[in-house]
Amino acid sequence: MGTPLKKKLPKKPLEVAIAGLKFKNPVMTASGTFGYGAEFAPYTGLEKLGAIVVKGLSLYPRQGNPGPRIVETPCGMLNAIGLQNVGVDEFIEKKLPLLKDVKTHVIANIFGETIDDYMEVARRLDRVKGVSALEINISCPNVKKGGIVFGTDPQEAFRVVSAIRKSTSLPLITKLSPNVTDIKVMVKAAEDAGTDAISLINTLTGMVIDVERRRPVLATATGGLSGPAIRPVAVRMVWQAAQAAKVPLIGMGGIMNARDALEFIIAGAAAVQVGTASFIDPDAAAKVASGIEEYVQRHGVSVRELTGSLKLA
Amino acid sequence: MGTPLKKKLPKKPLEVAIAGLKFKNPVMTASGTFGYGAEFAPYTGLEKLGAIVVKGLSLYPRQGNPGPRIVETPCGMLNAIGLQNVGVDEFIEKKLPLLKDVKTHVIANIFGETIDDYMEVARRLDRVKGVSALEINISCPNVKKGGIVFGTDPQEAFRVVSAIRKSTSLPLITKLSPNVTDIKVMVKAAEDAGTDAISLINTLTGMVIDVERRRPVLATATGGLSGPAIRPVAVRMVWQAAQAAKVPLIGMGGIMNARDALEFIIAGAAAVQVGTASFIDPDAAAKVASGIEEYVQRHGVSVRELTGSLKLA
Amino acid sequence: MQSVESKILYNDRLAEGYFRLGLSWKTPEVKAGHFVMLRLSDGMDPLLRRPFGVFRVIGAKGKSTRGTGIELLYRVVGRGTTILSAKRPGESLGILGPLGNGFPAPQKGRKVVMVTGGMGIVPLYLLAQRLPEGTLLFGARSKKETFLLDEFRELGIKIKTATEDGSAGVKGFVTALLEKELSTDTVVYACGPVGMLKAVSRLCLDAGVQCFVSLERSMACGIGVCLGCAVRTINHEARENRNYKMVCSDGPVFDGKDVDWELL
């Protein structure tokens, strides 16, 4: 199967360019699943990664939610961490320096509860050495707007991304929520606001109930569903987004191995992120990268050529 | 755990009332997963079911989609059957009579490509002996409106349900799609249009790619995701719908056993439907019913009391 | 038809990646070409049952002394079959069956030619057991991929082999062998890779010979209700002449001339 293309494999067949940056391979870690990066050094080769996307950063340190914060679900997990993080300043001072000798890109994932929050975080990261790009997590409720989620309302998404665009010269990746009727509308909103790339999907909102106690298992009632369970939805959304997008896409959702990652690339993603899989195998992302390399060699086709190469009947 | 309530268990603790009908227990089969009912007679006791919901019916027989129509996914499956069915007339003449001696409700699931289609199917089923209610599948593209899906646009949902409301005296259950930003808006639309009950969720749209061939596995590219993978999303949506709904809810999505079904009931469903599980065990729905009975006895609480009994922190 | 738990009597490795599975089962009558759906894991992944043809009935009249039931033969190709290959005697599996239409018995006086390759040989054994005589044509890439031939020989079946590399029998495709066997009183039963079935079907159609093929499709339910395992068929009499049949309940055996091979 898969007749190998006869033509010559281009040089650096794994390399991809997104938002003006070159990545040695298309495999990044997903925010919130890889800590601040250095935690994984004992278990994997950080330099094997195309990029490290760190835990979402806010203006001030955040405590996060009470426990239980996680619960396993069929082929997946729910989390309600509550975006616990050390805050942007401590990240810059203490966490980022740990990665200074690691030859890969570091992407800072950021969020806020108001547009001002977002802008200020972006501003503080601007021109910080060692930060290659910002990924904007818009799956947060806008507290000023009565909790409406930035990521499910195209106007709010446009406003927050436009504002950040003005606060930083760093390349911007807008990370979309899957909890929407039409992902293309969100793609358009982010593009209109000047994003350089789009990543998707964030978690699907889910809930697990302890029927013996008749209570939600998570202290916050609902949480975000990740893992292989959501992969078919994620691949579909990346494919739909690819029909509309002008900027490059970064696909994720349930990637456990190279085969899974290739689904996203073929559907239209220029790169992928590995999330929950890193909990099960801290070397998962590096293994995905080497598996893609094997595929690329076997098929004689570069990742750039594979992107969006899906053939419909 | 689960301190049993001290008070007396009411008579018929499994019985529920929905849309003016009494169901002996809250367990129904989900449309498209139980054929026209009689196919399961060799494997299960049909009378143990609260209701049988039959495969979606259209005005004329439909051939359905080319294959492959199904593909397994992590803890789930995608289907793109294309709503193949014998058509409403043959259903009434040939399929329904096979259930005439089965002492349970039969609910006809209906769909169309235009509002007129829906109305005509509803009209033909009106006053047909042996049909207790209609379940309206609004997860279909409206061909007249350029393919916009009835189930993701509240105005279209309102229009189609209102029209059916006028074509039949049968109780109406509107079945909602989960592929929306805000399920409450859809609940409201269906209620405003006069639905007697709401069932949810239909399948999430998903896609699987054969990376060796770089083609979608399904002939139609995308399909509907069902099975345990989607359960956390389904429970969450039922819980959200319950905050808004005035009419009773029927919950489904990945129910494999009584524990799963109880999640939906506690979240706010008056009854549940068992879908994909019937493929894995044709006796699954009956087993769910007996498992709920065991729970009800053990906890000394009726299903009616359990509905919406979720305690938040 | 029943859905029960069945004990594993044996699960023996035949060759690298090939296993013989004995299942204890007080089965209703099994026809040649019937299949069963097995539940391979207690967990939710893999979720769906997997279809396997019945190789033979064991016990009572059979030769095995290890119990009464059925014997299956399977090849490890993915997650479900990998899990299956690790199961041991005494463990139990959910079994649903017997399912499908099975091969129609040959009419009196017909010369039976069976054509196969790979695991397609499984349902033909039960057919062969019930035949007074017949010929089996086995197509494979090389000698290594031929198997069970001695078992068929013991039943008095004539065996002819075609291998692509010539390492066993004639060099080339099995259809070359088939061509020589076809006469007006022949009936052909074929099970194997879809390409082979298509070629066999075409050959038989051209020669005016009746030909039954056993098809495979991914399945969810196995009992005709999910409508997942559709193949398009041609109804040569009707005007609206193309429609979908279910491999699990209308098949898996179809008359070769009724299958719309374009869509397979």
Add this chain to the structure above:
Amino acid sequence: MQSVESKILYNDRLAEGYFRLGLSWKTPEVKAGHFVMLRLSDGMDPLLRRPFGVFRVIGAKGKSTRGTGIELLYRVVGRGTTILSAKRPGESLGILGPLGNGFPAPQKGRKVVMVTGGMGIVPLYLLAQRLPEGTLLFGARSKKETFLLDEFRELGIKIKTATEDGSAGVKGFVTALLEKELSTDTVVYACGPVGMLKAVSRLCLDAGVQCFVSLERSMACGIGVCLGCAVRTINHEARENRNYKMVCSDGPVFDGKDVDWELL
């Protein structure tokens, strides 16, 4: 810390639902209170690894001749542990560890009292092995639920039992035993049900005795990155004095007085 595949040396049933698992592992140094995360299935369901305390180190200096590595002790409570209980010697498991902070060694001259119940006994064995002497207080509902006591006795540990039904030791809760053991030179190590830990902690706090508790929480990563296993702790010096610590990486052992028991 490492993430490797490890061979199962033995997986012996101790009692109904209780197993001893020997894993071959060229492990880095293991401290008392360390735990490991095991990958129990190759499939995606169950998806996450499961945490288990290290019971003891085997081989080299240990008594077992079956191999070098670690021994775990587990109780079958759900899907993962059911799968684990069916594994046989020779099969392999993914192992990640050793993880956590472990119990701090007792200061010289301190009288060590260990308090436990149920599987909480697991990490205390390694602690006991490395102690010159000590006392173990075991609380259970009935005699049937007490176990491993002989193993501790062999180490020269004094054992006292409390059962709710009085079928072994004194009748009542283990805290009644503890009360009598507490003096200013005592240090308490506790692992067991959360209710017990809370009661033990309060008792020690009131008596001004240092008390270390080993906590359990559902875990996804085991290495402090998912932030899933949070417990709220009290920093007695700081003004913003409540914050979340991770059981897997800041713990599982905490000073009892620092845990915000309200939220557990």
